[in-house]
Amino acid sequence: MRAAPTILHLDMDAFFAAAEQASKPSLRGKPVVVGGLGPRGVVATASYEARRFGIHSAMPMGQARRLAPNAAYLVPRFTFYRAISGQVMELLGRLSPLVEPLSLDEAFVDLEAGGVADDSAGARAAGERLRRDILATTGLSGSVGLAGSKMLAKIASEEAKPDGLLLIEPGTERELIGPRSVRIIPGVGPATGEHLRRAGIVTVDEVVEAGQDELVRLLGRAHGTSLYAMALGRDDRPVVAERDAKSVSVEDTFDVDLHDRLRIRLEVERLAERCVGRLRGSGHSGRTIVLKVRRYDFSTLTRSETLRGPTDDPVVVREAAARLLDLVDTTGGVRLLGVGVSGLADYTQEDLFAQAEAQAGALAGGAVGTLTGVPAGARAGAQAEAEADTGARPSEEPAAVLPGAASRPAERRWAPGNDVRHTVYGPGWVQGSGVGRVTVRFEEPGSAPGRVRTFAVDDPELEPADPLPLVPGGATGVASQGRYPAP
């Protein structure tokens, strides 16, 4: 806990939904829900307008649709969000070399280490300037928390939302958080909150009163001691710029449960290949292979195997995953499969050629030879892989944005929210598709709300397009070429 509030926490407001509203003028001021649109999708982000209907992150999409049938429902476009995130992170990098991203839309910054602030006034000025710069550069708002520790800075940004700034003056934190629910302390979730409540502990002050020994007895060594320290406002964790990845994993939830053992094996092998693709893409190899299986009843189990040394060979990982599957009873059906690799090591330069050869051989003769005849979920999965993380998943069935519009399987490229370009009408986005047609709204970030037109899905004049920058003049970094990069 430092004496000046020079730790900054930035949290973009309703990030995915706000980015969609900024790029689609007709959605501004309207309820927007971003998430999986398949039968098993959940909400990733709801705009503030949608939150007024009671919609929130992690809510099943079906429930959201019941609460707000007229909201716009869009698939996430991670490539687009990543580009905006890059702009924001670059602005943070100008404040300090010590920037610790927590996700695409959230980061800690050590202002003192950057020399931009050493007291409250300086920190507040830097925070306000940052918020202005983010708005000018991305067209989006972010909330800023400033405090003498990470925990308090994070609490402060949460309190400041939306579109605000809160500075917690060191020395005042106890009176601020003391009367509040323990749930405001990061790391106290539903289970811990309930556990504490049963012990008669509801507020932060009551955590302090309980004492460290009691908390350790209730929650275990690590959790108990850290919660007690947090409740007292003690938190000396430094802002850490570079954190090494510890694991890489991929998983798919299927639209309908899988029963056929051969199909399950095929999916596991495909996941293993995808996982290795990501592993290699991040420049790692790993030693422990993990298979994850979620059954029809949502019970989840993992099986793992540690190799003698690290690998990034798709054949090795695929065969290990297949062995692990042999240990699992899948009768009754499987709703999710996942494959992960942990125990990561940086792979070395001399391994590169051997690994590339091994992979080429594996892919040529391996299990992913043909997708012909594979049911719909698997095809969507293959496409998600090919599209390199557009947020597509097997369970995502493109659905309509407008109420009453048809919700039929369609080409992934016409998923609701995706950008398109028409040779005559110019840039627009897919509002919905079905029965061989796709509905497009023609508008772009700087324009007035646009008109809707409908086309055949195979209309040669209509094609998928890259997202356009939200702020033409203020675009920096990756967007400076006038557009965001293709996936």
Place this chain on the structure above:
DNA sequence: TCTGGGGTCCTAGGACCC
């Protein structure tokens, strides 16, 4: 129409070694 996907950290028991 109940419940995504990608992560991190912690705990606990057993194996194994000294």
Place this chain on the structure above:
DNA sequence: TCTGGGGTCCTAGGACCC
């Protein structure tokens, strides 16, 4: 022959975060 304690690795599961 009887029975220690500690450290590390591995496995499985769970809580939590965005």
